[in-house]
Amino acid sequence: MSVTVAATPPGLDARTLRRDFPALSQKVHGRQLVYLDNAASSQTPRPVIDALVRYYEHDRSNVHRGVHELSQRATDKYESARIRLQRFLNASQPEEIVWTKGATESINLVASSWGRTHVGAGDDVIVSAMEHHSNIVPWQILCQDRGANLRVIPMNEAGELQLDRLDGLLSPRARIVAVTQVSNALGTVNPVREIAARAHAAGAVCLVDGAQAAPHMPVDVQDLGCDFFALSGHKMCGPTGIGALFARRALLEEMPPYQSGGDMISSVSFEKTEYNELPYKFEAGTPMIAGAIGMGAAVDYLQSIGMDRIASYESELLLYAVERLDAIQGLRPIGTARSRAGVVSFEIESIHPADLGTILDRQGIALRVGHHCAEPVMRFYGVSATTRASLAFYNTRADFDALADAIEIAKEIFA
Numbered sequence: 001m002s003v004t005v006a007a008t009p010p011g012l013d014a015r016t017l018r019r020d021f022p023a024l025s026q027k028v029h030g031r032q033l034v035y036l037d038n039a040a041s042s043q044t045p046r047p048v049i050d051a052l053v054r055y056y057e058h059d060r061s062n063v064h065r066g067v068h069e070l071s072q073r074a075t076d077k078y079e080s081a082r083i084r085l086q087r088f089l090n091a092s093q094p095e096e097i098v099w100t101k102g103a104t105e106s107i108n109l110v111a112s113s114w115g116r117t118h119v120g121a122g123d124d125v126i127v128s129a130m131e132h133h134s135n136i137v138p139w140q141i142l143c144q145d146r147g148a149n150l151r152v153i154p155m156n157e158a159g160e161l162q163l164d165r166l167d168g169l170l171s172p173r174a175r176i177v178a179v180t181q182v183s184n185a186l187g188t189v190n191p192v193r194e195i196a197a198r199a200h201a202a203g204a205v206c207l208v209d210g211a212q213a214a215p216h217m218p219v220d221v222q223d224l225g226c227d228f229f230a231l232s233g234h235k236m237c238g239p240t241g242i243g244a245l246f247a248r249r250a251l252l253e254e255m256p257p258y259q260s261g262g263d264m265i266s267s268v269s270f271e272k273t274e275y276n277e278l279p280y281k282f283e284a285g286t287p288m289i290a291g292a293i294g295m296g297a298a299v300d301y302l303q304s305i306g307m308d309r310i311a312s313y314e315s316e317l318l319l320y321a322v323e324r325l326d327a328i329q330g331l332r333p334i335g336t337a338r339s340r341a342g343v344v345s346f347e348i349e350s351i352h353p354a355d356l357g358t359i360l361d362r363q364g365i366a367l368r369v370g371h372h373c374a375e376p377v378m379r380f381y382g383v384s385a386t387t388r389a390s391l392a393f394y395n396t397r398a399d400f401d402a403l404a405d406a407i408e409i410a411k412e413i414f415a
């Protein structure tokens, strides 16, 4: 199995950074916690926790509604977080960042709002064989509703997309290509820049599911050339219940509201409603204020480390993880793409992943077993579930040594 290693030297002290994460220092079942479930949810660093506490202790109030001091402060922080995320993604303006509750809601917003106005009977919506259910089901529902077709870019045994098949799928009826940048089940990094360019050449738009990319590598939505980019805060050191959608302004301008109610209007009468300006047209009701403020702190924290350094350190750690696990007899890797990030998925001969997960948990190792909300990927490999270790910049080689040792113990138990 080979993994692409970035050329930049690591230059990141994971052992020191770990101290910023209170949850990492705990013991579980009497053993030091080894947290390798970052693809499901990362841990939260102290500056993010502090930002949440500050909001609840000092600034707690609603946004965009009050003239009073607390509401002004909350609004300033909420909007300043948006600007920080805009810069983090290199979007050209803050109006292109819509707060959502996560990647799932971001994709649903696009499928519902953009989809219902642009996808009609006989049109094609293209996804890939390695999508998370969040980037399949909303499109499936849209296609059923509209009489459109869901087309799938296939992948090979290594878990790499067969892009030579993309042009064949990009007929004049293709409206959107919705593809993940990094597979949560396999770790494959897809060439989304190239995919977006090819979608555009065929007259389609491109949505990138960035839920597993944004925590691990620098993201520049202008450079990627995508039209939509979805992410989740809780996978990138932010709070749960907050995420974002980047969308090009021209698209947002003409898209109808996704939800309606307070804050998304500029005027309402019983005869007619005028919608609010961007991005508020897409943020109906009281938003996840604390979440957005925490997300601003998460973005600051990640940038203080540097996404280049994180990518470089993690790719080296992933290489080590792959080597360490490949050496285990009876381990079958699931997903061996040349370009990978964040994730190692595997199965162990004659141990069901659920049993393995339980044994590993007793040894303090937290990882995910199951279908990872990517059942088509499991079906492709002929398995019902895999064991998945997913890393962050605060993981070290010692974490994977502990995992490898614990797997050997599990093998003895099941021998």
Ligand code: C6P
Pocket (backbone or CB within 6 Å): 039, 040, 041, 101, 102, 103, 104, 105, 132, 134, 135, 180, 182, 183, 184, 185, 209, 211, 212, 232, 368, 372, 373
């Ligand atoms: N994957 C995992 O353990 P939400 O739940 O909205 O924050 O993220 C959804 C989502 C969308 N796309 C990808 C590629 C994802 O990995 C996820 C979430 C988690 O792999 C939970 S299922």
